[in-house]
Amino acid sequence: MLIALKRFLLVFLILLVPLFSKPWGFFAHKRVNRVAVFTLPTELMSFYKEHLEYITEHAVDPDKRRYAIVEEAPRHYIDIDHYGEEPFEKVPRKWLEAIDKFTEDTLQAYGIVPWHVQRMYFRLVKAFEQKDKAYILKVSADIGHYIGDAHVPLHTTENYNGQLTNQKGIHGFWESRLPELFAEDYDYFVGKATFIRSPLDHIWDAVEDSHAAVDSVLDFERILTDHYPSDRKYGYEERGASTVKTYSRDFSAEYHEMMSGMVERRMRAAIITVGSFWYSAWVEAGKPKLEENIPPKDLQTLEEEQKELEAKFRSEAIKGREHDQ
Numbered sequence: 042m043l044i045a046l047k048r049f050l051l052v053f054l055i056l057l058v059p060l061f062s063k064p065w066g067f068f069a070h071k072r073v074n075r076v077a078v079f080t081l082p083t084e085l086m087s088f089y090k091e092h093l094e095y096i097t098e099h100a101v102d103p104d105k106r107r108y109a110i111v112e113e114a115p116r117h118y119i120d121i122d123h124y125g126e127e128p129f130e131k132v133p134r135k136w137l138e139a140i141d142k143f144t145e146d147t148l149q150a151y152g153i154v155p156w157h158v159q160r161m162y163f164r165l166v167k168a169f170e171q172k173d174k175a176y177i178l179k180v181s182a183d184i185g186h187y188i189g190d191a192h193v194p195l196h197t198t199e200n201y202n203g204q205l206t207n208q209k210g211i212h213g214f215w216e217s218r219l220p221e222l223f224a225e226d227y228d229y230f231v232g233k234a235t236f237i238r239s240p241l242d243h244i245w246d247a248v249e250d251s252h253a254a255v256d257s258v259l260d261f262e263r264i265l266t267d268h269y270p271s272d273r274k275y276g277y278e279e280r281g282a283s284t285v286k287t288y289s290r291d292f293s294a295e296y297h298e299m300m301s302g303m304v305e306r307r308m309r310a311a312i313i314t315v316g317s318f319w320y321s322a323w324v325e326a327g328k329p330k331l332e333e334n335i336p337p338k339d340l341q342t343l344e345e346e347q348k349e350l351e352a353k354f355r356s357e358a359i360k361g362r363e364h365d366q
């Protein structure tokens with residue numbers, strides 16, 4: 042009886058834990074925000090460096106917020122192929138024009154990441170103008186996340202988890218499993234942040250580049266799966282107290298190889314874009330000096346907000362669409 046129960050629990054645990062995945066892995070988001078700090082000019086870098094742990098750890102807040110707020114989910118993606126052939130021709134880049142053409146409900150239903158990045162950018166400029174350092178840090182960490190998501194090919198398609206092509210699990214495979222296995226070897230020297238004249242166009246260009254890679258992401262996985270012994274595609278790994286079914290290391294390595302650096306290129310592009318958005322917001326705000334310490338009261342407010350977020354993240358089911366499994 043006891044053995045049967047144990048076996049049941051084990052199977053249950055394995056089934057319950059999804060194919061190992063967290064959005065653009067928590068790992069990759071943190072890495073993107075952290076490295077972006079080092080693209081900044083010295084004057085600005087010293088402020089961010091002082092709060093390097095904050096910028097790194099809070100790179101994943103927006104994903105946690107998806108457990109607390111129902112409007113959060115569509116901010117992380119845009120299913121651009123919902124709009125048919127040549128979607129980038131059809132969907133106006135400007136929010137109000139896009140609403141006029143498709144209604145806000147439709148835009149929200151299929152994702153709003155480029156517009157949300159623009160909104161965050163405006164907030165960041167304002168935060169710099171007001172020299173509100175706690176808010177600068179919070180918005181910087183957030184915008185880094187959304188920019189990161191915009192660089193992930195599967196954040197730009199309705200087939201975001203391969204669910205339409207019998208490739209379920211590919212979302213977490215590409216953005217979590219691969220970076221966790223291979224991102225230590227990536228080259229993170231991405232150069233210096235530059236001023237972005239049109240943040241909206243810049244982020245749309247990033248979405249276009251991401252979307253151009255969708256076919257390869259899916260096709261290579263399919264080709265490899267067709268040629269791969271099915272019993273070697275997945276393996277089991279210990280993660281803390283649970284055993285998790287995940288893509289095997291060999292399969293992951295071969296897939297990674299086939300894409301010849303795509304994950305690394307998208308991560309590098311995300312890093313320089315994040316740095317350039319921070320830098321541009323600071324320039325646009327008139328390059329305020331930020332040397333004094335953050336007033337303790339502000340930091341306390343941020344921490345309280347964070348505690349609330351953590352509690353929801355741990356206790357509640359995700360609201361809106363599950364984009365990462």
Ligand SMILES: [Zn+2]
Pocket residue numbers: 064103104117186190
């Ligand atoms: Zn996300």
